[in-house]
Amino acid sequence: MPAPSSTAPTAVPGEAVLAGGYHHPLLRSLQAERHLTKDMLMYPIFITDEPDAVVDIKSLPGQKRWGINKLEAFLAPLVQKGLRSVILFGVPLHMHKDARGSPADDPNTPVILATHLIRDKFPELVVACDVCLCEYTDHGHCGELCPLDHLTPAEQRADAKIIDNPRSVRRMQDVALAYARAGAHMVAPSDMMDGRVGAIKQALVDNGFGNRCSLMAYSAKFASNMYGPFREAAGSVPNFGDRKCYQLPPNARGLARRAIVRDAREGADFLMVKPALPYLDIMRDARELAPDVPLACYQVSGEFAMIHAGANAGVYDLKAMALESAEGFLRAGCTLILTYFTPDLLDWLDEPAA
Ligand SMILES: NCc1[nH]cc(CCC(=O)O)c1CC(=O)O
Numbered sequence: 001m002p003a004p005s006s007t008a009p010t011a012v013p014g015e016a017v018l019a020g021g022y023h024h025p026l027l028r029s030l031q032a033e034r035h036l037t038k039d040m041l042m043y044p045i046f047i048t049d050e051p052d053a054v055v056d057i058k059s060l061p062g063q064k065r066w067g068i069n070k071l072e073a074f075l076a077p078l079v080q081k082g083l084r085s086v087i088l089f090g091v092p093l094h095m096h097k098d099a100r101g102s103p104a105d106d107p108n109t110p111v112i113l114a115t116h117l118i119r120d121k122f123p124e125l126v127v128a129c130d131v132c133l134c135e136y137t138d139h140g141h142c143g144e145l146c147p148l149d150h151l152t153p154a155e156q157r158a159d160a161k162i163i164d165n166p167r168s169v170r171r172m173q174d175v176a177l178a179y180a181r182a183g184a185h186m187v188a189p190s191d192m193m194d195g196r197v198g199a200i201k202q203a204l205v206d207n208g209f210g211n212r213c214s215l216m217a218y219s220a221k222f223a224s225n226m227y228g229p230f231r232e233a234a235g236s237v238p239n240f241g242d243r244k245c246y247q248l249p250p251n252a253r254g255l256a257r258r259a260i261v262r263d264a265r266e267g268a269d270f271l272m273v274k275p276a277l278p279y280l281d282i283m284r285d286a287r288e289l290a291p292d293v294p295l296a297c298y299q300v301s302g303e304f305a306m307i308h309a310g311a312n313a314g315v316y317d318l319k320a321m322a323l324e325s326a327e328g329f330l331r332a333g334c335t336l337i338l339t340y341f342t343p344d345l346l347d348w349l350d351e352p353a354a
């Protein structure tokens with residue numbers, strides 16, 4: 001019997017040893033299928049009806065509510081660094097809120113004023129407008145409510161006010177059209193009413209915006225615990241109940257898949273998954289179900305706050321963690337990332353990779 005050779009390999013190196021492929025920053029970078037670039041970042045901005053306001057949002061480190069007069073000076077250095085797109089949220093503090101969310105499409109509403117201003121001052125910047133009523137209704141829900149006489153006596157007693165879906169969809173059409181007319185390159189309905197994607201698309205087409213205004217659907221938007229800082233920032237906390245009858249249940253993969261397929265069929269130009277980090281599987285689903293529609297994700301306010309809190313607690317380095325999260329979204333198949341880290345990422349992407 002021959003003596004065992006002491007030099008015999010225990011496994012075929014090509015199968016077992018991977019470390020040879022990523023021992024240098026360049027080699028690590030070449031292992032990635034896709035890389036984060038500045039044009040993938042869309043920055044969410046809060047605009048108030050106090051024209052000179054620059055007000056810190058306590059729960060969103062570094063983020064502020066901006067008055068219209070302060071917007072140009074705020075955006076100029078970001079555009080200089082490579083900012084390509086923003087999504088606007090209105091924060092009416094003085095306008096009169098009512099049951100139908102009238103301030104949403106008032107000609108002087110902050111989002112419309114800001115859209116005009118940005119199109120004028122930053123012609124290269126893509127402007128998206130979030131379409132929803134919750135910042136504008138007196139009850140704080142995302143759509144209009146059913147008139148009381150449409151409810152059963154039991155529902156009336158329980159204060160179980162119910163969203164009036166068809167009426168809300170008509171309202172969403174009007175609001176989206178108002179933003180398109182103001183010059184929005186993109187409208188993004190986040191209200192989650194059934195049928196709003198097709199209805200808004202039709203309204204855009206019927207009014208001559210079919211080839212001038214994109215529709216990004218918040219398709220798989222979950223009833224998440226991570227919208228708290230946003231609702232504080234936007235003043236959109238519902239004054240009764242919650243959003244569980246129109247935003248998706250977090251554990252409902254099937255519903256999310258159906259919503260994705262439906263919104264793609266209804267003509268969405270972009271699909272979105274929101275929040276982002278806990279829903280990477282849903283992003284992957286979206287890539288498989290609608291491979292020909294670009295996919296966005298929204299790294300929401302609570303995710304941003306959570307990453308900051310962890311960094312402040314010494315759990316990890318802020319930049320490294322923020323980049324890792326973005327790389328997860330890329331891997332899952334996103335081409336557009338809505339994130340409050342955008343200003344930081346514009347800086348970080350100019351630094352050498354570690
Ligand atoms: N419908 C409004 C809207 N659009 C985006 C967010 C959340 C964004 C964030 O948390 O950063 C919300 C809040 C909500 O649905 O309650």
Ligand SMILES: [Zn+2]
Binds near residue numbers: 135
């Ligand atoms: Zn809403």
Ligand SMILES: [Zn+2]
Binds near residue numbers: 241242243244245246
């Ligand atoms: Zn409900």
